[in-house]
Amino acid sequence: MSTSQLKFWTTTGKPLETPLEWEPALIELEVEENDSVQLTLQNRSLELYKKRVKGKWRVVADWPRSNPGYYRLTLNGVEQTIKIESRKISPEAFECLLQDLESTLPATVAFNLQRAGALAGLKILPPHENTLAAELYRLKRAIEGNERLVGLKQLLPDMARNPHQIIENKALWQRTDQARRISPTHLVDCLRGHNLSVSPNNAVLKSSRFAESQSFSQKQAHPKRVFVQSVEHSLDIYENRLVKFYVQQVKHRLNRLQQTAPKTLQADIQHLSTIFDSARQKAHFLKEVNLLTHLPRRLTMVLLKIPTYRALLENYLIFQRSTSVSLESDHLDSPLENLPKLYQLWGTLQVILVLLKVGVELGYQVRRQQLCVPKKEGWLVQVLPNGQPAVILCHPESHTVVNLIPERRYSRDQTVSFTQRPDIAVEIEREGKRCVYLFDPKYKLGSGEDKPQKVDIDKMHAYRDSIINQGKRAVKYAAILYPGESHAYDEGLQALSAQPGKSTPLQEALYQVLKKALL
Helix, strand or coil: CCHHHEEEEECCCCEECCCCCCCCEEEEECCCCCCCCCEEECCEECCCEEEEECCEEEEEEEECCCCCEEEEEEECCEEEEEEECCCCCCHHHHHHHHHHHHHHHHHHHHHHHHHCCCCCCCCCCCHHHCCHHHHHHHHHHHHHECCCCECHHHHHHHHHHCCCCEEEEEEEEEEHHHCCCECHHHHHHHCCHHHEEECHHHHHHHHCHHHHCHHHHHHHEEECEEEEEEEEEECCCHHHHHHHHHHHHHHHHHHHHHHHCCHHHHHHHHHHHHHHHHHHHHCHHHHHCCCCCCCCCCCCHHHHHCHHHHHHHHHHHHHHHCCCEEECCHHHHCCCCCHHHHHHHHHHHHHHHHHHHHHHHCCCEEEEECCEEEECCEEEECCCCCCCCCEEEECCCCCCEEEEEECCCECHHHECCCCECCCEEEEEEECCEEEEEEEEECCCCCCCCCCCCHHHHHHHHHHHHHEEECCEECEEEEEEEECCCCEECCCCEEEEECECCECHHHHHHHHHHHHHHHC
């Protein structure tokens, strides 16, 4: 029996190629009534029963409402992967969303942070140079090299033939009767009470009344073990740690590119990955090298004088100068399954981007930010849902302070009813007063219609009417961002069209709202 015997139907009896996003469906099994059949979905057993579908009695099972993603359906041990695509954004829009998250939005956010006074001294690639194709070119230059630069595919095997190492003195703990070259610097450590013993010839004295004197008993004792000096060759040095750090950086960026690049680039990426893996395997000495505990900041004579290390240093510095900024998110590892979360992240970055653009235009400066941070993988943009400001802007003349806070929690003493937690809060403090602008990206799983859901608009009403400051309503504006058409409701309450691949109308709408707020 094979999974080709499976068919899908809507609950109203219409045939389907695959189940639809967040819609229940029926799975038909073309089997006889007395067949022994076991059907599981993601290792969960499905109950089989008979139902009349399209005028015929059929053996079926219920397909539950499901998010976009890949699902494993198993019939009598034979697996079949079922793909559920999004109905709210097209495949083309989904590709644009991933492109925005992988390169465009992180680079543009970092670029505008720098324009507003943050990230001083860092050379960030302009957004138009932060494309996937440009990233592939940089990785290819690092791995294969060019006429002026030696690539890692040559450097790593060359280093493996004669890696730099040092002679390292070590102190080993050894029995006293086997000791050679006792370490004088560790003698005091050997004279501990638990390590001292009394010789057999002094046992009588030890038990006599003369042994009551502590100084006398210590004179009769000798250490059981001592530290001896040992000389070893060690590969675990700063220069080799830098090599390992750089190799891991290249590997990390190559993996990310492989996950998100379009099919047109996959063949080149796979070829480059094969070359790089071969070179890494030859650099077996790196297995004896620990990771750097901090980002490399210093030069040494080894890096400057030994040809292979100097060539790698030049390669590394060029790679770092062309540092691209990427997004830190585990959800990108399985993008289709995490589409709702990625859509929320995409909407959040759109608000951050427009706020920074407006701030730069009006003369605001970054006071503090935790958006763009250095990590061992490179510079990463992170949106932390910790209730702390992701970025704080301040105007040097009016002293207006702007806090953008993802997932800001307003407790009971800040509302007239219950605790509220909008996705994005922009708080503006001016002359001792605070007003709030709220934005909620919504990818609604239960809605197939191209219009806002009542529950979402009601939630924005709740935010607007309940959050207070000094006893007065603090929210001046609240909007949802969703993949549909824009709608305006009461004053200061909107649903904004937010469609990946067509973000210009969204950015224009956000620009008008935030510029008016920051003036």
